[in-house]
Amino acid sequence: MDVKTEASAADLERDEVRIYANLLYYGMLAGFVLLLASFTAYVFGWLPAFVPPQELPKLWGLPVAQYLQQSHSPSGWGWLAQAWRGDFSNLVGIALLVSCSLPPLLALVPLFLKQRDRAYAIICALEALVLLLAASGVLGH
């Protein structure tokens, strides 16, 4: 097969690439926009903060366990209940950015199965599972 024919064969992969790239792009964009908006609201004090910014210099030099104890901050998914506060609202955008590979991975599973490519369908499903497991917090913290 010459290189150009092979380049045409690579067109078969275009669906998976297009789907993955598009979903990744929109997820990333939503994450960045949300992050910028929430951080602006946080630093300008438009949203009340759980830990006021002026208190942070006393706390950010501490190990995380001590920081949580002294600031009474929640760990795990506890921040979600405080997402209306300026500092924790940023974690919504961060969580979106960290999760934005998940939809493209899940979208590829049926596509690979349709192409009878079971190995890659399993790899995508496993990668999605690893991300979900990490996100769930069940691995302990």
Added chain:
Amino acid sequence: MNPSTQRRLALALPLLLLAAAPAHAAEAAQAVSTLPWWFWPLALFVTCFLIGIVAVPAGIGGGTLFVPIVGGFFPFHLDFVRGAGLLVALASALAAGPMLLRSGLANLRLALPLALLASISSIAGAMLGLALPADAMQIALGVIVLAIVALMLVTKKAEHPEVARPDPLAAALGIHGVFFDGASGQFARWQVHRTPLALFLFLLIGLIGGLFGIGAGWANVPVLNMVMGAPLKVAAGTSGLILSLSSASASWYYINSGATLPMIAVPSVIGMILGARIGAHLLHVLKSSHIRKMVIVLLAFAGLRAILKGTGLWM
């Protein structure tokens, strides 16, 4: 190199050090709280902006520079710096990912099996990193940064490595491709070998990435290029895709542990992305080899600083 480029280059290093120096000087000042709180996120933004500018021409991920520099010269605990470092590496990889995929420079079939193992081990690295004492982590960080410096000095790169035939695993997974090389104006076919060895190496790379919160471009690209035989451009593009998955899983562990402090993470991510965009434009203006040498010196300095901080010789 023309005089204007030399002037820019001469400005870059002092600027980067200037961004770090006040932070270090202010470490003592922090004890007496003379600086307003907003100084630190602002200094972080400027530092990350400058790191972003030099990281692209130097061919190194911003996260690799971020953790030793911010961990060594800013007053934040290393737990928060590592959490932010992973996000910086992730955001940089995500920002470039879709474009690299569409252009064929990042390959999904090459990335996915390697990213799966790197993702699993990066969570293990994150768990280990948050369990170890900070001083030990500082020393280990310094050692790994100096090892990266050594790797940058000795690693060779090949534009189009010769791969006689793919290994059985690569053949079974269909890891091969064709990409359009803009420099030569031609289509180039590629295939890979030594996939089992690369899978093992990516387990180690993921572990180190999660442990220290540093991106892994410094290790991904040599393994993809020199071990597996992927063309340099495909290796660099695919490295980002792998990083977008492996950093994400480790980041979740840091988020769930409370080690992601928005006041540290967000200015870093924004500064790095803006700087990297300028760095990408400067690729054509600056001489990469000079920037690379400058970054090696900076990394060596930051690595030594981490060891001295960890041993208590230079607080």
